[in-house]
Amino acid sequence: MAGEYLKRLEEARELRRRSADWAYIESRPEPLKTALKLLVETGDLWYSAKLSGVPLDELNEERKRARIPLVVA
Amino acid sequence: MPLAVADTCFLINWLSFRRWEDIFRLFHRILLPSIMVPELRSQRVRSRVEELAYSGRLVVLPRVDYVDREALRIFNLVNSTPGLPRIDEPEAYGLAYAALHGIPFLTDNASPRIAVRSLSPLRGVTVYDSLDLLVLLYRESGLRAAVEEFMSDTSVTFSRERLREAGVEL
Numbered sequence: 001m002a003g004e005y006l007k008r009l010e011e012a013r014e015l016r017r018r019s020a021d022w023a024y025i026e027s028r029p030e031p032l033k034t035a036l037k038l039l040v041e042t043g044d045l046w047y048s049a050k051l052s053g054v055p056l057d058e059l060n061e062e063r064k065r066a067r068i069p070l071v072v073a
Numbered sequence: 074m075p076l077a078v079a080d081t082c083f084l085i086n087w088l089s090f091r092r093w094e095d096i097f098r099l100f101h102r103i104l105l106p107s108i109m110v111p112e113l114r115s116q117r118v119r120s121r122v123e124e125l126a127y128s129g130r131l132v133v134l135p136r137v138d139y140v141d142r143e144a145l146r147i148f149n150l151v152n153s154t155p156g157l158p159r160i161d162e163p164e165a166y167g168l169a170y171a172a173l174h175g176i177p178f179l180t181d182n183a184s185p186r187i188a189v190r191s192l193s194p195l196r197g198v199t200v201y202d203s204l205d206l207l208v209l210l211y212r213e214s215g216l217r218a219a220v221e222e223f224m225s226d227t228s229v230t231f232s233r234e235r236l237r238e239a240g241v242e243l
Binding site for chain 2: 056064
Protein backbone atom coordinates (compact mmCIF):
# COMPACT_ATOMS: atom_id res chain seq x y z
CA MET A 1 0.00 0.00 0.00
CA ALA A 2 2.62 2.55 1.09
CA GLY A 3 4.94 1.46 -1.74
CA GLU A 4 2.25 2.13 -4.33
CA TYR A 5 1.66 5.61 -2.88
CA LEU A 6 5.36 6.38 -2.75
CA LYS A 7 5.50 5.66 -6.50
CA ARG A 8 2.60 8.08 -7.01
CA LEU A 9 4.36 10.71 -4.92
CA GLU A 10 7.52 10.35 -6.99
CA GLU A 11 5.47 10.80 -10.18
CA ALA A 12 3.88 13.87 -8.61
CA ARG A 13 7.32 15.30 -7.88
CA GLU A 14 8.31 14.79 -11.53
CA LEU A 15 5.13 16.54 -12.67
CA ARG A 16 5.87 19.53 -10.40
CA ARG A 17 9.44 19.72 -11.71
CA ARG A 18 8.23 19.62 -15.33
CA SER A 19 5.36 22.07 -14.87
CA ALA A 20 7.19 24.70 -12.82
CA ASP A 21 8.10 28.02 -14.38
CA TRP A 22 11.76 27.96 -13.34
CA ALA A 23 12.49 31.42 -14.74
CA TYR A 24 9.74 32.82 -12.53
CA ILE A 25 11.01 30.89 -9.51
CA GLU A 26 14.57 32.10 -10.02
CA SER A 27 13.31 35.69 -10.33
CA ARG A 28 11.68 35.70 -6.90
CA PRO A 29 13.43 37.21 -3.88
CA GLU A 30 14.44 35.13 -0.90
CA PRO A 31 12.91 33.46 1.05
CA LEU A 32 10.22 32.97 -1.63
CA LYS A 33 12.63 31.39 -4.10
CA THR A 34 13.72 28.76 -1.62
CA ALA A 35 10.13 28.15 -0.49
CA LEU A 36 9.04 27.52 -4.08
CA LYS A 37 11.94 25.15 -4.74
CA LEU A 38 11.15 23.30 -1.54
CA LEU A 39 7.53 23.04 -2.63
CA VAL A 40 8.54 21.56 -5.98
CA GLU A 41 10.55 18.90 -4.20
CA THR A 42 8.20 18.06 -1.35
CA GLY A 43 4.75 19.02 -2.64
CA ASP A 44 4.03 19.99 0.94
CA LEU A 45 2.72 23.55 1.16
CA TRP A 46 2.63 23.74 4.95
CA TYR A 47 6.14 22.33 5.37
CA SER A 48 7.59 24.65 2.71
CA ALA A 49 5.89 27.67 4.27
CA LYS A 50 6.96 26.75 7.78
CA LEU A 51 10.61 26.13 6.94
CA SER A 52 10.96 29.26 4.83
CA GLY A 53 8.87 31.60 6.97
CA VAL A 54 6.65 32.56 4.03
CA PRO A 55 2.96 32.79 5.03
CA LEU A 56 1.04 29.75 3.84
CA ASP A 57 -1.58 31.55 1.75
CA GLU A 58 1.03 33.86 0.22
CA LEU A 59 3.06 30.82 -0.83
CA ASN A 60 -0.08 29.24 -2.26
CA GLU A 61 -0.66 32.28 -4.48
CA GLU A 62 3.01 32.31 -5.49
CA ARG A 63 2.97 28.64 -6.41
CA LYS A 64 0.05 29.31 -8.79
CA ARG A 65 2.07 32.07 -10.47
CA ALA A 66 5.03 29.69 -10.63
CA ARG A 67 2.78 27.04 -12.19
CA ILE A 68 3.55 24.47 -9.52
CA PRO A 69 0.57 22.14 -9.30
CA LEU A 70 -0.43 20.66 -5.98
CA VAL A 71 -0.80 17.03 -6.94
CA VAL A 72 -3.32 14.91 -5.06
CA ALA A 73 -1.87 11.43 -5.37
CA MET B 74 -22.45 13.97 7.70
CA PRO B 75 -22.89 16.96 9.94
CA LEU B 76 -19.25 17.76 10.73
CA ALA B 77 -15.81 17.49 9.21
CA VAL B 78 -12.45 18.79 10.33
CA ALA B 79 -10.32 20.46 7.64
CA ASP B 80 -6.68 21.38 7.32
CA THR B 81 -5.62 24.83 6.20
CA CYS B 82 -4.19 23.90 2.79
CA PHE B 83 -7.37 22.06 1.91
CA LEU B 84 -9.53 24.98 3.03
CA ILE B 85 -7.48 27.62 1.19
CA ASN B 86 -7.76 25.75 -2.07
CA TRP B 87 -11.38 24.69 -1.67
CA LEU B 88 -12.36 28.33 -1.04
CA SER B 89 -10.85 29.22 -4.44
CA PHE B 90 -13.22 26.82 -6.19
CA ARG B 91 -16.09 28.63 -7.91
CA ARG B 92 -18.57 26.17 -6.35
CA TRP B 93 -16.98 26.24 -2.89
CA GLU B 94 -20.31 26.64 -1.12
CA ASP B 95 -21.40 23.21 -2.30
CA ILE B 96 -19.27 21.67 0.44
CA PHE B 97 -22.09 22.60 2.82
CA ARG B 98 -24.35 20.18 0.97
CA LEU B 99 -22.14 17.47 2.51
CA PHE B 100 -21.29 18.96 5.89
CA HIS B 101 -23.36 21.14 8.12
CA ARG B 102 -20.21 22.67 9.62
CA ILE B 103 -16.50 22.65 8.95
CA LEU B 104 -14.16 22.59 11.94
CA LEU B 105 -10.78 24.30 11.69
CA PRO B 106 -8.23 23.66 14.46
CA SER B 107 -7.12 26.92 16.04
CA ILE B 108 -3.46 25.99 15.59
CA MET B 109 -4.05 26.46 11.84
CA VAL B 110 -5.71 29.89 12.02
CA PRO B 111 -2.48 31.96 12.31
CA GLU B 112 -1.43 30.45 8.98
CA LEU B 113 -4.19 32.35 7.23
CA ARG B 114 -2.74 35.77 6.45
CA SER B 115 -4.26 36.90 3.15
CA GLN B 116 -7.17 39.26 3.55
CA ARG B 117 -9.24 37.39 0.93
CA VAL B 118 -9.02 34.05 2.73
CA ARG B 119 -9.36 35.56 6.20
CA SER B 120 -12.47 37.49 5.15
CA ARG B 121 -14.10 34.38 3.79
CA VAL B 122 -13.21 32.35 6.88
CA GLU B 123 -14.55 35.11 9.15
CA GLU B 124 -17.74 35.27 7.10
CA LEU B 125 -18.16 31.49 7.42
CA ALA B 126 -17.49 31.65 11.15
CA TYR B 127 -19.98 34.48 11.56
CA SER B 128 -22.66 32.50 9.73
CA GLY B 129 -21.94 29.44 11.88
CA ARG B 130 -20.74 27.27 9.01
CA LEU B 131 -17.16 27.18 10.27
CA VAL B 132 -16.07 26.66 13.84
CA VAL B 133 -12.55 27.21 15.11
CA LEU B 134 -11.56 24.35 17.41
CA PRO B 135 -9.76 25.23 20.59
CA ARG B 136 -6.46 23.47 21.22
CA VAL B 137 -6.99 20.93 23.97
CA ASP B 138 -4.73 18.51 25.81
CA TYR B 139 -6.45 15.23 25.00
CA VAL B 140 -6.30 15.94 21.25
CA ASP B 141 -2.69 17.10 21.57
CA ARG B 142 -1.80 13.79 23.24
CA GLU B 143 -3.44 11.79 20.44
CA ALA B 144 -1.83 14.05 17.83
CA LEU B 145 1.60 13.42 19.31
CA ARG B 146 0.94 9.67 19.30
CA ILE B 147 -0.07 9.83 15.61
CA PHE B 148 2.86 12.12 14.80
CA ASN B 149 5.31 9.63 16.34
CA LEU B 150 3.59 6.59 14.86
CA VAL B 151 3.50 7.90 11.28
CA ASN B 152 6.91 9.53 11.30
CA SER B 153 8.60 6.47 12.79
CA THR B 154 7.09 4.05 10.27
CA PRO B 155 9.47 3.39 7.38
CA GLY B 156 7.98 3.99 3.94
CA LEU B 157 5.24 6.37 5.07
CA PRO B 158 5.36 10.01 4.00
CA ARG B 159 6.06 12.49 6.81
CA ILE B 160 3.07 13.91 8.68
CA ASP B 161 3.16 17.53 9.84
CA GLU B 162 2.04 18.80 13.22
CA PRO B 163 -1.24 20.48 12.13
CA GLU B 164 -2.22 17.46 10.04
CA ALA B 165 -1.55 15.17 12.99
CA TYR B 166 -3.79 17.39 15.14
CA GLY B 167 -6.60 17.37 12.55
CA LEU B 168 -6.32 13.63 12.10
CA ALA B 169 -6.31 13.09 15.87
CA TYR B 170 -9.46 15.18 16.28
CA ALA B 171 -11.15 13.27 13.47
CA ALA B 172 -10.12 9.91 14.96
CA LEU B 173 -11.28 10.80 18.47
CA HIS B 174 -14.64 12.14 17.35
CA GLY B 175 -15.48 9.81 14.47
CA ILE B 176 -15.75 12.53 11.86
CA PRO B 177 -13.99 12.88 8.48
CA PHE B 178 -10.69 14.71 8.06
CA LEU B 179 -10.42 16.83 4.90
CA THR B 180 -6.92 17.17 3.48
CA ASP B 181 -5.20 17.03 0.12
CA ASN B 182 -1.94 15.80 1.62
CA ALA B 183 -1.07 12.19 1.05
CA SER B 184 0.25 11.35 4.49
CA PRO B 185 -3.01 11.08 6.49
CA ARG B 186 -4.69 9.20 3.65
CA ILE B 187 -1.89 6.64 3.47
CA ALA B 188 -1.59 6.40 7.25
CA VAL B 189 -5.23 5.42 7.80
CA ARG B 190 -4.89 2.72 5.16
CA SER B 191 -1.54 1.39 6.35
CA LEU B 192 -1.54 1.63 10.15
CA SER B 193 -3.93 -0.58 12.09
CA PRO B 194 -4.43 1.89 15.01
CA LEU B 195 -5.81 4.40 12.48
CA ARG B 196 -8.01 2.05 10.46
CA GLY B 197 -11.58 3.23 10.28
CA VAL B 198 -10.70 6.93 10.32
CA THR B 199 -12.19 8.64 7.28
CA VAL B 200 -9.94 10.93 5.25
CA TYR B 201 -11.35 12.73 2.24
CA ASP B 202 -9.36 14.70 -0.32
CA SER B 203 -10.81 17.21 -2.78
CA LEU B 204 -11.50 14.54 -5.38
CA ASP B 205 -13.47 12.47 -2.88
CA LEU B 206 -15.66 15.50 -2.17
CA LEU B 207 -16.12 16.28 -5.86
CA VAL B 208 -17.24 12.68 -6.41
CA LEU B 209 -19.63 12.82 -3.45
CA LEU B 210 -21.09 16.11 -4.70
CA TYR B 211 -21.29 15.58 -8.44
CA ARG B 212 -21.27 11.84 -9.15
CA GLU B 213 -24.88 11.98 -10.29
CA SER B 214 -24.11 14.53 -12.98
CA GLY B 215 -21.38 16.86 -14.11
CA LEU B 216 -18.46 15.24 -12.28
CA ARG B 217 -16.00 15.68 -15.13
CA ALA B 218 -16.87 19.37 -15.56
CA ALA B 219 -16.60 19.94 -11.81
CA VAL B 220 -13.18 18.30 -11.67
CA GLU B 221 -11.96 20.43 -14.58
CA GLU B 222 -13.31 23.59 -12.97
CA PHE B 223 -11.73 22.69 -9.64
CA MET B 224 -8.34 22.05 -11.23
CA SER B 225 -8.55 25.31 -13.18
CA ASP B 226 -9.62 27.41 -10.19
CA THR B 227 -7.16 25.98 -7.67
CA SER B 228 -4.14 24.69 -9.64
CA VAL B 229 -4.63 21.42 -7.80
CA THR B 230 -4.07 18.39 -10.02
CA PHE B 231 -5.14 14.81 -9.45
CA SER B 232 -2.85 11.93 -10.31
CA ARG B 233 -3.92 9.56 -13.08
CA GLU B 234 -4.41 6.83 -10.50
CA ARG B 235 -6.67 8.99 -8.32
CA LEU B 236 -8.76 9.96 -11.35
CA ARG B 237 -9.00 6.33 -12.41
CA GLU B 238 -10.08 5.31 -8.89
CA ALA B 239 -12.78 7.97 -9.04
CA GLY B 240 -13.88 6.92 -12.52
CA VAL B 241 -13.05 10.28 -14.04
CA GLU B 242 -11.60 10.53 -17.53
CA LEU B 243 -10.22 13.91 -18.55
